[in-house]
Amino acid sequence: MKKTKKIKIKLNGKKKSVDNDSYLHELINDLKIPIKKVAIEFNREIVDKKKIKKIKLRNNDVIEIVHFIGGG
Amino acid sequence: MIKDKLTVAGKKFKSRLIVGTGKYKNMSECAKAIKLSGANIVTVAVRRVNISDKNKPLLMDYIDPKKITYLPNTAGCFTSEDALRTLRLAREIGGWKLVKLEVLGDKKNLFPDMIETLKSTEVLSKEGFKVMVYCNDDPLMAKRLENVGASAIMPLAAPIGSGLGILNKINIKIIRNQTKLPLIIDAGLGEASDATIAMELGCDGVLVNTAIAKAKKPFDMALAFKNAVIAGRQSYLSGRIDKTLMGNPSSPTKGII
Numbered sequence: 001m002k003k004t005k006k007i008k009i010k011l012n013g014k015k016k017s018v019d020n021d022s023y024l025h026e027l028i029n030d031l032k033i034p035i036k037k038v039a040i041e042f043n044r045e046i047v048d049k050k051k052i053k054k055i056k057l058r059n060n061d062v063i064e065i066v067h068f069i070g071g072g
Numbered sequence: 073m074i075k076d077k078l079t080v081a082g083k084k085f086k087s088r089l090i091v092g093t094g095k096y097k098n099m100s101e102c103a104k105a106i107k108l109s110g111a112n113i114v115t116v117a118v119r120r121v122n123i124s125d126k127n128k129p130l131l132m133d134y135i136d137p138k139k140i141t142y143l144p145n146t147a148g149c150f151t152s153e154d155a156l157r158t159l160r161l162a163r164e165i166g167g168w169k170l171v172k173l174e175v176l177g178d179k180k181n182l183f184p185d186m187i188e189t190l191k192s193t194e195v196l197s198k199e200g201f202k203v204m205v206y207c208n209d210d211p212l213m214a215k216r217l218e219n220v221g222a223s224a225i226m227p228l229a230a231p232i233g234s235g236l237g238i239l240n241k242i243n244i245k246i247i248r249n250q251t252k253l254p255l256i257i258d259a260g261l262g263e264a265s266d267a268t269i270a271m272e273l274g275c276d277g278v279l280v281n282t283a284i285a286k287a288k289k290p291f292d293m294a295l296a297f298k299n300a301v302i303a304g305r306q307s308y309l310s311g312r313i314d315k316t317l318m319g320n321p322s323s324p325t326k327g328i329i
Contacts, residue, residue: 011123012120012121012123013120014123031123033121034130036166037130037132037165037166038121038165039118039161039162039164039165040164041157041161046160046161046164047164049164064120064161065120065121065123066118066119066120066121066161066165067118067119067121067130067131067132067165068116068117068118068131068132068142068144068162068165069093069116069117069118069119069131070092070093070094070095070096070099070102070116070117070131071092071093071094071115071116071117071119071145071147072092072093072094072095072115072117072145072147072232072233072259072281072282
């Protein structure tokens with residue numbers, strides 16, 4: 001069986017290896033992150049959730065996923 | 073008093089007490105304290121989702137954003153760039169336009185960097201945000217914030233989390249007299265009477281976090297702040313007596329035996 005090529009991305013400050021040709025929304029789904037309760041930044045640009053399915057991951061992409069937590 | 077509501081950016085709120093959601097032992101303690109405080113607005117921080125521990129409780133599971141207004145805050149930001157990035161992300165989470173801007177300038181005293189704050193207020197206002205601005209108790213700076221489109225002026229009483237109470241009542245009074253914008257004391261309160269004083273100075277509201285969250289009995293303190301804000305507002309609206317140097321007897325002097 002042919003082994004899927006991997007690429008390296010940075011997710012919330014940590015390096016992560018993902019399949020080449022995978023999509024951002026697949027990554028979010030795999031992590032079981034409730035998309036309605038978060039905001040996503042892709043290479044410093046805010047992701048429009050309606051268009052998230054079009055975003056393909058490439059080597060060295062930087063992703064930030066944030067939500068609300070307790071604060072003053 | 074029933075119709076006396078806090079109005080910020082055209083929205084009306086029954087309670088004049090805004091509370092922070094940080095520093096509590098856990099989320100359920102936080103939720104109960106908020107309920108007891110009667111607050112309609114809570115400040116929240118924007119942080120990275122914990123990817124490794126997905127079972128960590130979510131704020132939204134404890135405090136329903138449909139019932140309580142979330143006020144995203146830029147606490148921890150030291151540059152205009154970081155603050156703008158944070159609030160743009162906050163807006164994306166769920167369409168929040170009413171935000172609290174806080175750009176700090178010093179890690180020890182946590183005083184706001186007013187140059188960065190002013191810059192950010194202008195940019196955010198132009199982008200359609202309704203910006204409630206944490207600032208120094210400086211009337212000139214407060215005026216400048218108003219001029220660039222701030223939706224509320226939020227001067228500190230004292231450094232964040234210090235519990236020192238209102239250090240400069242005169243400046244707060246001057247800011248009160250010069251602006252029609254909502255004036256909300258933010259940061260530095262230590263006990264319920266500090267909130268009463270703020271309201272008696274004519275402030276429209278107070279924002280409290282540490283004084284409730286770190287009190288020995290947070291639930292009782294939440295209730296104390298709720299009552300203190302109501303008392304202070306009522307006192308302010310009632311019109312206090314003039315101060316005099318000498319005594320003035322309460323009982324008639326006529327007819328003394």
